[in-house]
Amino acid sequence: MQATSEATRTAASLPWNALLDEIEALLRAGVAQVPPRIVMPTGEGSVLFVMPATDGVVAMTKLISFTAANAGSGRPTIQGDVSVFDVASGERRLILDGPTVTARRTAAVSALAARHLAARPDGATLIIGAGVQGRAHLEAYTAALGVRRFVLASRRLASAEALARHARTLGLQAQAVADAHAALAHCPLVVTCTPANAVVLSGPLRADAFVAAVGAFTPQMRELDAGLCRHFAEHGRIVVDTRDAEHEAGDLLQAGIAVAPLPSLQDVLRGPAPLRGGAVLFKSCGWAGWDLAAARLALRHAR
Structure with a gap:
């Protein structure tokens, strides 16, 4: 209690x-x-x-x-x-x-990044992972971005269904799905917040997709397919939460992507207004700030 x-x-x-x-x-x-x-x-x-x-x-x-x-x-x-x-x-x-x-500041950082970088920051959102971070991101995206429609996926369908019921109590549209990839064409916003012990997202994504990858915070962890990360590097944009991602972003490091040249969220906020449009990957690892x-x-x- x-x-x-x-x-x-x-x-x-x-x-x-x-x-x-x-x-x-x-x-x-x-x-x-x-x-x-x-x-x-x-x-x-x-x-x-x-x-x-x-x-x-x-x-x-x-x-x-x-x-x-x-x-x-x-x-x-x-x-x-x-x-x-x-x-x-x-x-x-x-x-x-x-x-x-931890739950609230992590989801708030994802929402802040979406507010400044996403082509459609209030679009339908796919959340992969229905635990504490899944719920926090659902609530943060609703309150801060105005998202009203969610598609929810989890290793256990029952967990996704429970989060969908919670979303509906907030007056939101929400459905649980067994196959997260089937929803990608309809969701311009994607959040991955799993235990990061297996790849959960491999694409293909919408051309205007914004992906917040949250679960992996060590070099050994990853949620994103290496080919998907390289696709962002070659055809879209990658923004990291902080410079600490240079040695913590397992998704990017395992894909062979040089993290040091990538802009951080602070670079985005302190620089000229970012251009909207195109696919964006926001890689979050966590920071005491x-x-x-x-x-x-x-x-x-x-x-």
């Missing part, structure tokens, strides 16, 4: 549109100090992450565990907390639910 109430309070302090705006403001200002995160393997498929960041006024550290074996077990794959501090006094001001922050933006917003909400 305590964990549930903490998650509910954290979610309430991070409304979708305000969170997108906070992330964008942080990137445009360029004030975040974010050292490399500590990624310590703790067992087979288990990792402990330590992710600090500061803007000189607020400091935070996210400490979370990732346990791949928990997928489908009823236990969360991500567990932990975000501690938020006042830099001037050193006082701890907040403790936020780590999985809730997103958690810092969430911490800043939650702190203002608490005040």
Whole structure:
């Protein structure tokens, strides 16, 4: 019960549109100090992450565990907390639910990228993966982009059907499908948010497709077919969430794509307005700066 109430309070302090705006403001200002995160393997498929960041006024550290074996077990794959501090006094001001922050800031970053890069940011959306991130992306795309129609796919059709029922309670059109690829012709927006232990998307895509690839965050993980990634590199555009993707974006690295020359989301936001049109792949790996933006917003909400 305590964990549930903490998650509910954290979610309430991070409304979708305000969170997108906070992330964008942080990137445009360029004030975040974010050292490399500590990624310590703790067992087979288990990792402990330590992710600090500061803007000189607020400091935070996210400490979370990732346990791949928990997928489908009823236990969360991500567990932990975000501690938020006042830099001037050193006082701890907040403790936020780590999985809730992770889910909401990740989906908010995808929606922010779609807002600036997608040819049709309010178009029908295919979400592959019906877990925590699938639900977060459905809610973020609805609130921030105005998406009203979703097609949902998962390894377990029952999971996709459960997410579709949740979507319909929000007044949305939603259907669960067994074959994600059959929906690609009808969905200009695509999100992959699976455990990234197998390829789940290989195309072909619409010429105006925007794909947010979220699940893979290590060099060994991937959700996208290598040929599809190369298609984006040769015939569309690839944008990464941060420069850390140079050593974390397994989808791109396993496809033999040089990540260093690719623009980041910050490059997009601080540069000239991007041209819309054509296929875009947004590769998200995660960054403590997103958690810092969430911490800043939650702190203002608490005040």
